[in-house]
Amino acid sequence: MARFSICIAALIGAVAVSACSTMDNGGTRQPGALSASEAEAAVAPSVPLMKEVTKRLSADDFEGRAPSTAVEPKVTEYIIGEFRKAGLQPGNQGKWLQEVPTVEITGDDFTPLTVKGAGETQSYAFGEQYVATSYRVAPKTQVKDSPLVFVGYGIVAPELGWNDYAGIDMHGKTAVILVNDPDYANETEDGLFKGRRMTYYGRWTYKFEEAARQGADAALIIHDTFPAAYGWNVVNSSWTGAQYYVQSPNDNADATKANGWVQKPVAEAILKASGHDLASLTKAAQASGFKPVPLGMTASFGFRNAIRRSTSHNVVGILPGTARPYEYVLYSAHWDHLGHCTPDATGDDICNGAVDNATGVGAITALADANRRHGGAQRSQVFIALTLEESGLLGSEYYAQNPIYPLNATVGGVNIDALLPGDRVRDYSMTGGDKSDLNDLFRTALREQGLREAPEDSPEKGHYYRSDHFSYAKLGVPMFDIGRGTDWMQGGTAAGEAAAKDYVENHYHAPSDEWSDDWNWAGLTQDLALYYRLGRMLADGDSWPNWRASDEFRGIRDADCARPGAPCGR
Structure with missing residues (x-):
């Protein structure tokens, strides 16, 4: 890892001038096109920030980040501070917080x-x-x-x-x-x-x-x-x-x-x-x-x-676009977890949620930092730390129903949930199958970074409809929801499947989902680079991805884009 970090650090200076210069086979400019090494160089300085945020959010004094409890202000104030340091501006009409009233x-x-x-x-x-x-x-x-x-x-x-x-x-x-x-x-x-x-x-x-x-x-x-x-x-x-x-x-x-x-x-x-x-x-x-x-x-x-009745909060920040600031790309991850839960054999009753989903908030904070470091994108980039995912996707549902930025001005985005420590992989999958034009961008990014597309595990279980991206998709906005595959560079699928099984069976929604200084960050760094690439494809592009013609959300998007003055209808 040390040798790898040195190699990608050497590329950082070149990335700033080469990030938007790659052409496809037909000579067409690919917005923000990056090779695997360039993408990882772009995010390398921000990986320590992701580690810091992940570790802090999963600390015991945050008590498992239960929303609408006495600890919530402490959690949201910390996220605001990190968003501010990453270069974001308050994203809700001069405020950082969006109230989410629940019952x-x-x-x-x-x-x-x-x-x-x-x-x-x-x-x-x-x-x-x-x-x-x-x-x-x-x-x-x-x-x-x-x-x-x-x-x-x-x-x-x-x-x-x-x-x-x-x-x-x-x-x-x-x-x-x-x-x-x-x-x-x-x-x-x-x-x-x-x-x-x-x-x-x-x-x-x-x-x-x-x-x-x-x-x-x-x-x-x-x-x-x-x-x-x-x-x-x-x-x-x-x-x-x-x-x-x-x-x-x-x-x-x-x-x-x-x-x-x-x-x-x-x-x-x-x-x-x-x-x-x-x-x-x-x-x-x-x-x-x-x-x-x-x-x-x-x-x-x-x-x-x-x-x-109670009220919780989404935390919202923005990097304004340089050319089309009134078109928006979303990056989201939920900050909440279960709080105090059933004690384990040691008496530990804090479900820290280090993987689920301190990693996600750490990732979007690091992505904000990486995008700021390498210059603003043409479109505005909105970063949202969502609440109440564990209670039924309520933070994202409220934002989608009460959007700060119009949904027909929102190009699409990426949602990040539960990034598992582990080795680099050879494959990634797109949750939900071939639903939208985002699948084409995903395949382009994989090809550029030397990765292959893996089939989604257990498509019959409808995982696409169980995470925060779905709240936006349901109202017409295409969202990336990708998953790192299990074909590890070291150990292959046997190692990758064993790690996934261990997390699900022994740590998911349990007090043992805790930070460890021994985490392998190779796969997490690879994730961050791919998310960065996908986001910049949207933020520096001029297309408006839509759903496939037969998809259940196509009619919703088409109707919204047909409204007078809708940016996505141009």
């Missing part, structure tokens, strides 16, 4: 799920057979005698000619919905809904949102372990405690009254009583032209809600 809703006193019809009454216990919560900020939730309608996968995708709600008015009714999307069982990614790769239409968040848009009283997803990619134990643990949401002016009155899940055997019993068969209806729902099926039965259930 915590904890349900209790749950009644059984009671289903009536066909001359019989069925009753199902909360927790063991069904779970439910409410997005609405109200002291009591009551769904009473709501007609059940089987709506297949609950998808409305105009770009694919698909509408599972065709011909029915869902007001006052409860949608019964299949998990995942229609062609999830394919071995490949072939199919209208990308086969084995989950699309957003397969995510439970989408299904509840669409049910609300259709006016449904409630929505119940049928749990099935294989298409869900997790067991009922995960559903039960996730949906039986406090739930967190961004506060809205109408207290989410436009959401369904209740959203929940039922065990597969429960759904089978309900459908059998209604004269239907779950397997047959599932097969029918996988074909285009499916129509919703009223079941001739009603559902009733209810619970009380304990409500607590």
Whole structure:
């Protein structure tokens, strides 16, 4: 590592004059084009800053960085100080902080799920057979005698000619919905809904949102372990405690009254009583032209809600652009973690979150510093340390819904979450598959830096929809979410896979996710160089990357860019 650092340091002087001079094979200038050695030379002076920020944010006196607690001001003040030293200006109309108002809703006193019809009454216990919560900020939730309608996968995708709600008015009714999307069982990614790769239409968040848009009283997803990619134990643990949401002016009155899940055997019993068969209806729902099926039965259930409101903060800084300052590129990483958590065998109860995600905040701080060192980009670069990722991507959701910089003036960006110490690699993957023009830029950067593209691990699990970049993507802004591969330079895939497995099984969301002076920074340095390259491609370019024509977010971006005066529509 010492010899490697000396080599790249020698290149620093050359980078400032060569960073924008590389041509592609056709002679076209590639904005900010850098070889692997040039990219790492560009970020080399900033790597010590990334180390410093990562180490400090994961220290015990930050108590695991739980948002909306007494330690939050200490955390945000530290980040502001580092942003300022990196050369950023306050990014929220002269302020560093953006308030993120949230609400915590904890349900209790749950009644059984009671289903009536066909001359019989069925009753199902909360927790063991069904779970439910409410997005609405109200002291009591009551769904009473709501007609059940089987709506297949609950998808409305105009770009694919698909509408599972065709011909029915869902007001006052409860949608019964299949998990995942229609062609999830394919071995490949072939199919209208990308086969084995989950699309957003397969995510439970989408299904509840669409049910609300259709006016449904409630929505119940049928749990099935294989298409869900997790067991009922995960559903039960996730949906039986406090739930967190961004506060809205109408207290989410436009959401369904209740959203929940039922065990597969429960759904089978309900459908059998209604004269239907779950397997047959599932097969029918996988074909285009499916129509919703009223079941001739009603559902009733209810619970009380304990409500607590609080406010946390995103930290926002900006490097103004030199040529097109009113066009923006985002760099984001969440600063929050779990705070105090279940003690380990030594009694340590601080989940420090060194990897998750002190590394990410360290990275965007270092990227700000590197960009400032090598001269401002043509477009403005916005750096956001986000809050409440661990509570459901709420900091990024709030920014996307209340953007400081217009989304149709935002070119795209990179989100960084949980960079694992380890060796340099030969490969990187793009989470989400081939979704947008960013994939082309990613492949260009890999080619320039002598790397290869690896397939995403477990695309059926929908990882693209589980990190902060998704909040922007959902409203049309393409975002890079990349992952370092497991093919290590030293030890190959055996070493890389072992390191990833060790982190997930032994350190993820645990007190042992701590800083160590023994970390191998070779892979982290490689990450930083690639993120720098990708960001400069956007910030020094003049293109507006869009989603692929068949992507679920293409229509949203196109509509936003069609607004009068939208920069992305030029």
